[in-house]
Amino acid sequence: MTQARRIPPKPPRPRPAPLASSPIITALENNVARAGGAGKPRGAALVQNFWATNGANSPLVEELPNRDERLVTFLWQDADAERVLVFVNRLTDERNLAASYARRVPGTDLWHLTYRMAADWRASYSFLPQYDVRPPWLDGDDQAEIRAALDRGLADPRNAETCRNRRGTVMSVVSLPAAPAQHQVAYRTGVVRGTVTEHSGPGERRLWVYSPPQAAAEPTPVVLVLDGEVWTSSQDLPATMDNLIADRLVRPAHLVMLDSGGTTARWGEMGGPGEIGHYLIRRLLPWARRHYPISPRRGDVVVAGLSLGGLVALRTALENSFQVGGVLSQSASLWQDDLTAALAASDIRGLRAYLEVGSQEWLLAQPNRQFAERLARAGAEVQFVEYNGGHDYACWRGGVADGLRYLLPVSRQPGTG
Template sequence: MTTDILRPPQTAGAPPHTPRPYPLPVCPSPRLAQLSASQPDAHAVAAFWAEAAARGTPLLEPDGDGIIVTFLWRDADAAAVILHANRLTDFRRLDQSLMRRLPGTDIWQLSYRMPPTWRASYAIGPLSAPPVPIDPDDPSDKARWRRLRSVARPDPLNREPLRHRADGPALSVVSLPDAPAQPWLAVRPGVLPGEVGRHQVGDRTVWSYLPPGAGHRDLPVVVLLDGDVWGGQGLLGATVDNLIAAGRIPPTMVLMVDCAAVPARTRDLACSPAFVRFLAGDLLAWAAARWPVTSDPAATVVAGQSLGGLAAAYTALCAPDRFGAVLSQSGSYWFPGGEVREWLTGRYAATARLALRWYLEVGAREWDLVGPTRRLRDVLLRRGYPVTYAEFDGGHDVACWRGGLADGLIALLGNIRQS
């Protein structure tokens, strides 16, 4: 490993958090306009809610080449209701995310016209008093924004629930008809499940996934960061079971490393040589002592999202003798920010090509990350790296990542054959 010469600049990294660079496509809903024009009585309102419950929410209405997506909330007492939609809601422009009450009813609604490729997680926050404008440069206002988010709840009529972290809010998901397919998530009849366990490796929690069956040899290994999300919350779900059963990847071992909370998570994932030494040394040695895993870097993947995507790319650069493939989703390639930006991309540009294969993806609505990710892609391609690249119509969102994770595993492990 070369971590001694690949230390990042001693700069406190902070995400850019630039304002959303475009207004939201707020629009009227034909169905709600029709209901409002009829001056609905209690019977009509009850019938509307029964219809919404039967169809599930949000309400989707085709509109040319787009879809009018109407979020709904039933509340007779709230003074205001905020829609918290991933990469749409911006506390600098709360007016574009405040739901409107249909006069004389308990119906709160807000409609956006979206492309049919869009997917996002969301929650809804009813308030006892209207929110006041928030100054993005005022720390107390940022704290107030966090409090507003803390009261958000999942949509009770939505049929796709999601929980990101144990200490995070329950969420709902909207997936429009042409959003990327996520066929590997659900449990399938007849597919044998792997064995999931929880362990302590030094002072870190690690979840393991061992594929079903016996007599395995040289199992490919995926080291997946933010293990509390994927292992602890079960978001890996049946994905690996289904991929193995369908023959899309070989039987594979997954090690899901808990990256804890801020600031420890930032310390470990923001290009830390010590964390690389743990992943490439202690963790893989610990796994090899317990299970029949490969030592072949070509069959060993390091994977992560957000800062974890940055850490995955950094780990492979520092330890190509242990990791031969990188699966990076919405990586924080702006790091470290301030006057020094995209440092890791510069390191790849200045380093001779390594034996690494890549799966890179980013959300088209991640305006802070699309540019840096594309520039890393371009550097890798100029250097001759094999790169599978994807952009999805969504944001910084596990609702999108859980499908892309399967795509990345297929791209990186689909041609691996065990001895």
């Protein structure tokens, strides 16, 4: 076990982000220059026409001869800004933020930054315009302070697709045409809804229990979900579960969503070898079975988590292999612990595991790939997904639906273990 750290390591990007130039923007710049600049009537009209046409929706996406790629241009309209930082999940290098400053069409209110990306890319992003206040990332190297500032950026007013980050800030989302579908994420009218009840659970821990909309003929599976305060606020996991059940993609199940207790408590529990796994299985699971019609079978117990919670979910499944039949891990923080000892001590035959990680997560992608392979060799049934994105709720909110579909399919008969 490695010693717990409060802040993940922040190595620079192994390769620079794929900056590019937009032909549409380049043509505009040239035409404005030929018109005598943006201060001339013709030049000003060209810029105004751009905002009414190509710039009306952001980001601007242009096709390339290689149809597997796109040029993606982020647009910000601001005549008064001194600089504009475009914060794109895992493309922006927090140790080289200068590379993510937008360029300005001279003399105009048009700021732009273009990347060349594969057509299956998805990411959240925001803008941080700078005026007469010096931003915190220009002084010092406190990564926690820098990250807190970056997480408070402004959403794109020309993009209707959004999500919220962990702090609850609204972020814009870019989803290129081949990005994985997220049909079960959004709240739908007309779908029969389950109920969500807040409880004070064992040890007076706050939690929420989702009950499926219709009483099942027999006890249901249960999913023990970490970071419950996120999945019941900025992310709507109950709505996702309602949609999955309505579409007959999963068996009805209860979700027991545990509050992390805040950033400090979360790091204290999840950032080291604490007792959170024992709490989940030895206290929370029996409590849930006493209060709700939940199956006693091992195969009907799933533990789910993301980031640090993904690491905890994996460790909990390994250390409680006779009680846990499924694990859903999203971008597990395997920089903390490679779980070698826990895996060696476990008999995980029959465990079903869904692991996903973003290819833009340069710190986590390779460790998660390797661990998925090790799980499979040890006897688990593993589905490993590597999506083109980062450490990002814009991706995780769809991935959790895919993981539940794999772990709770309607065609799978309840286990007997």
